[in-house]
Amino acid sequence: MQLVKDRFNYLFGSTKGLILVAIAMIGIVTAVWGMLSGPMAEMGVREVVIKLLGMKIVQAEREGRIVILYHSIAMAIIAIETYMITSLLKMKPFFKIAINAIITVGYILTMIFGMGFAYFGHNWAFHGIYIFGLSLIFFAGVLLIIALWPWNPEYYVTDKEYAHTNKGADLERVAFFATAVTTVISALFGAVPGSYFGNGFETFLAENIIRLPEKTTMEYSIIGHLHIMLALICVMITLIIGRWLNFKGILHKVAMPLMILGTIVLNLGVWGVVTPLEPVAHMVIYVGATPSMFAALLLLIWSWSKLIREGTAHIQKPSFGQKIGALLRDPLKFGPTWQMLFMNFTTSGIGIFMAIKLDEVFRVWPAREERIELTGHWHVLSAIVATIILLYFGDMNGFRGKLRQWYGWSIIILSDIAFGAVTVFEMKRLFVPEAEQQPLVNGLMYAIDFGLGMLMVILAALLVYRLIDLFKNKGRWIEELDHELAREVDK
Numbered sequence: 346m347q348l349v350k351d352r353f354n355y356l357f358g359s360t361k362g363l364i365l366v367a368i369a370m371i372g373i374v375t376a377v378w379g380m381l382s383g384p385m386a387e388m389g390v391r392e393v394v395i396k397l398l399g400m401k402i403v404q405a406e407r408e409g410r411i412v413i414l415y416h417s418i419a420m421a422i423i424a425i426e427t428y429m430i431t432s433l434l435k436m437k438p439f440f441k442i443a444i445n446a447i448i449t450v451g452y453i454l455t456m457i458f459g460m461g462f463a464y465f466g467h468n469w470a471f472h473g474i475y476i477f478g479l480s481l482i483f484f485a486g487v488l489l490i491i492a493l494w495p496w497n498p499e500y501y502v503t504d505k506e507y508a509h510t511n512k513g514a515d516l517e518r519v520a521f522f523a524t525a526v527t528t529v530i531s532a533l534f535g536a537v538p539g540s541y542f543g544n545g546f547e548t549f550l551a552e553n554i555i556r557l558p559e560k561t562t563m564e565y566s567i568i569g570h571l572h573i574m575l576a577l578i579c580v581m582i583t584l585i586i587g588r589w590l591n592f593k594g595i596l597h598k599v600a601m602p603l604m605i606l607g608t609i610v611l612n613l614g615v616w617g618v619v620t621p622l623e624p625v626a627h628m629v630i631y632v633g634a635t636p637s638m639f640a641a642l643l644l645l646i647w648s649w650s651k652l653i654r655e656g657t658a659h660i661q662k663p664s665f666g667q668k669i670g671a672l673l674r675d676p677l678k679f680g681p682t683w684q685m686l687f688m689n690f691t692t693s694g695i696g697i698f699m700a701i702k703l704d705e706v707f708r709v710w711p712a713r714e715e716r717i718e719l720t721g722h723w724h725v726l727s728a729i730v731a732t733i734i735l736l737y738f739g740d741m742n743g744f745r746g747k748l749r750q751w752y753g754w755s756i757i758i759l760s761d762i763a764f765g766a767v768t769v770f771e772m773k774r775l776f777v778p779e780a781e782q783q784p785l786v787n788g789l790m791y792a793i794d795f796g797l798g799m800l801m802v803i804l805a806a807l808l809v810y811r812l813i814d815l816f817k818n819k820g821r822w823i824e825e826l827d828h829e830l831a832r833e834v835d836k
């Protein structure tokens with residue numbers, strides 16, 4: 346019994362254990378429900394999985410199933426980011442324990458009972474528990490806002506290398522606080538339309554109504570909710586990576602006000618979509634996105650400069666090649682900011698280009714092509730966040746030597762192959778006539794399947810490695826639990 350208790354304490358009482366459980370659950374859902382995708386259906390795998398697991402699939406309910414699937418995975422991602430925040434930022438022990446416990450119960454209930462309701466028969470008690478899980482996550486978000494309150498003198502900056510107000514308030518903590526507040530408010534942006542199910546509101550996928558000339562306020566609200574929640578997840582992971590890398594100095598003092606401003610303006614623009622300000626809301630969104638993206642760029646510049654400086658400290662006049670070697674020496678420290686940069690080529694830049702050329706180019710294409718671009722855009726953006734989390738988690742696990750190199754570079758290279766192929770697939774009509782695109786499409790599908798498939802293999806290997814360690818009486822998990830307990834005592 347003590348063996349079970351000790352392992353339970355590790356999995357649900359330590360930051361690494363909590364993140365490991367969430368990653369495992371996301372991995373299982375992604376692997377199993379990935380078997381229902383289009384390519385798997387073409388190979389006959391989809392029907393085998395449906396029959397083997399006893400799923401009840403009705404085609405007319407596809408949109409509702411996908412919405413629950415996305416929410417189940419997204420809630421686990423938000424939980425992971427929350428664990429990282431409670432680990433990295435100072436807060437009272439009560440808040441850390443309460444927030445982690447509540448959000449853990451919340452996302453597990455959401456995932457298990459949401460997927461049970463959507464794919465295994467409509468037991469409405471399951472749906473009620475799914476909603477209850479989402480409510481717990483919302484409550485955990487409210488507690489996180491309280492815990493992050495940045496104007497408590499206890500959390501004021503003492504090291505002037507970090508961005509702060511004249512009185513000493515930590516501007517990085519303000520950025521975390523602003524992101525948490527707007528995330529909770531934007532969650533309501535989707536919850537309000539959801540409360541109207543069965544009362545004139547039906548489930549839909551945003552990409553299916555993009556060309557409707559008129560949209561209802563509820564439809565605009567759902568579209569806005571989709572965009573802003575994904576954007577806020579990206580903002581939060583940027584702040585987390587900055588905190589992990591110990592972002593500071595003059596660039597930190599410039600970046601934090603920009604991140605705060607960008608986050609607030611971006612949210613105001615999205616919320617404005619359901620108001621009479623809708624015609625100018627997108628312009629406000631662009632204005633808000635620019636400072637946030639520039640702040641992320643400043644983090645990248647600082648991080649790469651630090652990696653080069655530390656890697657060439659023993660060389661009096663390092664050459665360009667030596668600087669590049671120093672930059673690429675540690676994939677787990679280089680990877681997160683590289684993925685942020687790569688994101689601009691696969692999502693952000695493409696999205697801006699599409700917005701500028703929407704009527705001139707993309708609305709001339711068949712609707713199916715525009716849907717492909719939109720769904721690819723959202724999926725790649727989400728998956729890039731997942732790769733950043735995996736890179737950070739590898740460092741948290743203390744990977745060293747060849748394991749660190751193979752793990753880090755495999756995630757970076759394989760994901761970039763897949764995401765790059767998706768981007769080319771989205772935009773293929775720009776440079777290949779429709780009648781001649783099939784050979785290109787076939788090659789891109791192979792690249793996407795290879796990249797994502799191998800990523801799942803790496804994730805499976807990580808989970809097996811941690812599972813084997815968990816069964817050891819003197820495994821790494823004991824050291825990690827003792828270390829975290831000792832750190833809490835020091836605080």
